[in-house]
Amino acid sequence: MxxxxxxxxxxxxxxxxxxxxxxxxxxxxxxxxxxxxxxxxxxxxxxxxxxxxxxxxxxxxxxxxxxxxxxxxxxxxxxxxxxxxxxxxxxxxxxxxxxxxxxxxxxxxxxxxxxxxxxxxxxxxxxxxxxxxxxxxxxxxxxxxxxxxxxxxxxxxxxxxxxxxxxxxxxxxxxxxxxxxxxxxxxxxxxxxxxxxxxxxxxxxxxxxxxxxxxxxxxxxxxxxDPESVEQAKQEEQRNVIIWRVVLAVAAALALLVFGELLWFGERGYLNLREDWNAEQAPIVERIISQQTTINELLSFQDSDLVPFDMLVAIQPFLTDAVWFTKVETNGTNSLKVFANATSNGQVNQFKARLDRFVKIDTVELENIQSRPGGATFTAFIYFKTGSFATRGVIEEVANNG
Incomplete structure (x- = not known):
């Protein structure tokens, strides 16, 4: 090592x-x-x-x-x-x-x-x-x-x-x-x-x-x-490295092209090439911008394995009309942080009990349970067992309440 x-x-x-x-x-x-x-x-x-x-x-x-x-x-x-x-x-x-x-x-x-x-x-x-x-x-x-x-x-x-x-x-x-x-x-x-x-x-x-x-x-x-700031800095650094490699590769290719033209056509050919140079720059710049956009999209797709969507789909069967989500965030590799409303505190506890029986879930923690007119609000940390979700392309059952 x-x-x-x-x-x-x-x-x-x-x-x-x-x-x-x-x-x-x-x-x-x-x-x-x-x-x-x-x-x-x-x-x-x-x-x-x-x-x-x-x-x-x-x-x-x-x-x-x-x-x-x-x-x-x-x-x-x-x-x-x-x-x-x-x-x-x-x-x-x-x-x-x-x-x-x-x-x-x-x-x-x-x-x-x-x-x-x-x-x-x-x-x-x-x-x-x-x-x-x-x-x-x-x-x-x-x-x-x-x-x-x-x-x-x-x-x-x-x-x-x-x-x-x-x-x-x-x-x-x-x-x-x-x-x-x-x-x-x-x-x-x-x-x-x-x-x-x-x-x-x-x-x-x-x-x-x-x-x-x-x-x-x-x-x-x-x-x-903060972890979010560090992750953003990582992606920005990776993106800059790839962009610089593309720019340097294009610059090297253009330099070789110019050098070859100089050798082949001599001084007269080089002067003719320079007359067309400015007109040729616009499509090259467009290609570089297009490549940069493609790189950004590839990096974004690479950083997302869609596991958070699998988590949401997996817990969907346990929701009822008495409990609804207002916001969901990822909370590490194998967990979700859910902000939700319920019609009563009892419905909150019943929702947790249903999730506790789910074979793919390790633990469920409730925080900030607050009673309000017409119901309650709460935050749930749902920790899934490692390996519960297969890689893309593997079809598996999304919910099993045991």
Whole structure:
């Protein structure tokens, strides 16, 4: 199995790195997060992992997921995950409004999570722009087993004071845990460089550079933006890559055509070709736009396996005139979030009881049941069993009430 992230050997800092392509990165202060390393049970499938970790996040925080910005990182063995979340109001609202303009939004302690263990595995203090984070490691995984983060102190003018003073304060606060041991000290670098489809985090220690290379999927998992925003950014990035490939292919073909004409016709033929060039551009542009439209439609179709429609069709037989849906949303891979009305609270409970007997449904949860004149409103989370719906082209029974 290829490692999802690889630590690069320590090398002297190189000013050439400043000339490499970098991502548009926004970092969040480390001290606003709840963090924990959790073990991933062996029976959790890859497709279920994200949902499982979100449940762990919600249980770890006093706030529901709707009020959190969260992310996670899975180790190379896929046995442990480092999960973190922060209360939405803890983040600067002006910075959050700019998150959509960036390619990735991550905690500023990310390089410590990914590369902090190194070869030594001793405790680490990571100095960032707005916080100092402390990590401990063990033999079970390369990601931390313990974490604390402290805000950097600012002067009266709002400027961050030198790190040495903050390090003394943090070391004093951690003295009961650290004892006589001297932790390693890293300085985090905000930039993420791109080289050969690898994304590289960096930090420095005593004049040397520490780097860790990750795949793009790791950054998507660590991204703090809402899942809907992350998915939209993914599709936009894929779309841009395909469009650029098409444009470059067309440009290359046109360049070869022009070069061939130059060789074949010589100078006179080339001048004649240039006279017709402007007239030929209009259909080429139309073809590129047509190709882009086709690509967008293919991507949209590719991202939809029509399973949500199968879910709706499957529960249709359990509806009565006393219960009707006002809105339905997908809630992960195998679940629906249903907003509905009923003529009474009793009809709500009867609707749930009918669904509980359905062999394809794992659980049904009701929330926000409110009595109103003429009936009740409620929200139902319907979780289907994994594998309940076949791929397109497989005909199966849509409802069986057992």
């Amino acid at each position: 290829t490692d999802k992230f690889t630590v690069v050997q320590d090398t002297p800092t190189n000013p050439e790195n400043d000339r490499m392509m970098t991502m548009q990165v926004s970092v969040a202060p480390g001290h606003v997060f709840f963090c924990r390393r959790v073990e991933i049970p062996e029976d959790v499938e890859d497709s279920e992992r994200e949902s499982y970790l979100q449940l762990q996040l919600e249980g770890m925080s006093p706030f529901p997921l709707e009020h959190l910005q969260f992310g996670f990182c899975v180790d190379n063995a896929e046995r442990y995950a480092y999960i973190y979340s922060g209360y939405r109001r803890s983040f600067d609202s002006a910075e959050m409004s700019d998150w959509s303009k960036h390619e990735v939004v991550i905690p500023e302690f990310s390089v410590g999570v990914l590369a902090g263990k190194g070869e030594e595995g001793s405790p680490l203090l990571l100095v960032s722009d707005s916080s100092i984070s402390y990590f401990e490691f063990d033999d079970l995984s390369e990601i931390p087993c313990y974490f604390e983060s402290f805000p950097r102190n600012t002067g009266g003018d709002g400027a961050v004071r030198p790190a040495s003073g903050d390090l003394e304060d943090v070391t004093e606060r951690l003295k009961d845990r650290i004892g006589e041991e001297s932790p390693r000290i890293w300085n985090a670098i905000t930039n993420i460089t791109i080289e050969k489809k690898k994304y590289e985090f960096q930090a420095t220690e005593a004049g040397k550079s520490i780097a860790v290379q990750v795949e793009r999927e790791v950054l998507w998992n660590m991204d703090l933006r």
